[in-house]
Amino acid sequence: MEQTVTLYRPTGPKELELVKQSGYKKWPPRLPQQPIFYPVTNEQYAKEIATKWNVRDSGVGYVTRFCVLKEFMDKYEVHQVGASYHTEWWIPAEELEHLNENIVGTIEVIGEYKA
Numbered sequence: 001m002e003q004t005v006t007l008y009r010p011t012g013p014k015e016l017e018l019v020k021q022s023g024y025k026k027w028p029p030r031l032p033q034q035p036i037f038y039p040v041t042n043e044q045y046a047k048e049i050a051t052k053w054n055v056r057d058s059g060v061g062y063v064t065r066f067c068v069l070k071e072f073m074d075k076y077e078v079h080q081v082g083a084s085y086h087t088e089w090w091i092p093a094e095e096l097e098h099l100n101e102n103i104v105g106t107i108e109v110i111g112e113y114k115a
Contacts, residue, residue: 004067004104007039007089008046011062012054016109019064024107026100030093037096039066041078041087043110051113063111072102 009027011019018028030037040046046063054061076089091099 002104003070005070005073006065006067007073008041008043009039009064009066009107010046010049010054011064012058013060013062014058016062016064019107026103027096027107030096035093037091037093037099038088039091041089042085045085045087047111047113050111055113055115059115061113062109063113064107065110066107067104068099069102069104072099 015028019026022028027037040049043063043065050061050063073089076091078087079090080087
């Protein structure tokens with residue numbers, strides 16, 4: 001059995017609706033002003049982003065969890081962008097479809113936060 005890495009993604013209702021339309025199988029393409037897809041390494045950081053940014057911007061924020069083949073994720077470095085737990089991967093938008101192809105299982109919603 002192949003090894004996987006667990007990723008977390010804070011998201012708002014519009015992006016989550018597109019994930020839902022895919023059967024919870026893939027992330028939608030990035031918008032032109034979004035050159036990088038930023039999944040994070042832990043639920044704590046994802047929840048912080050969802051509650052501070054997504055709730056503020058759209059009234060609700062979600063935390064999702066999904067698994068990706070480790071072999072695929074190994075080519076990306078983890079970046080620390082603040083506190084010790086503020087860690088994330090930077091996946092170029094043009095590589096997002098490859099990430100989607102390496103998702104194992106489905107994208108799960110594990111948290112919902114409202115204003």
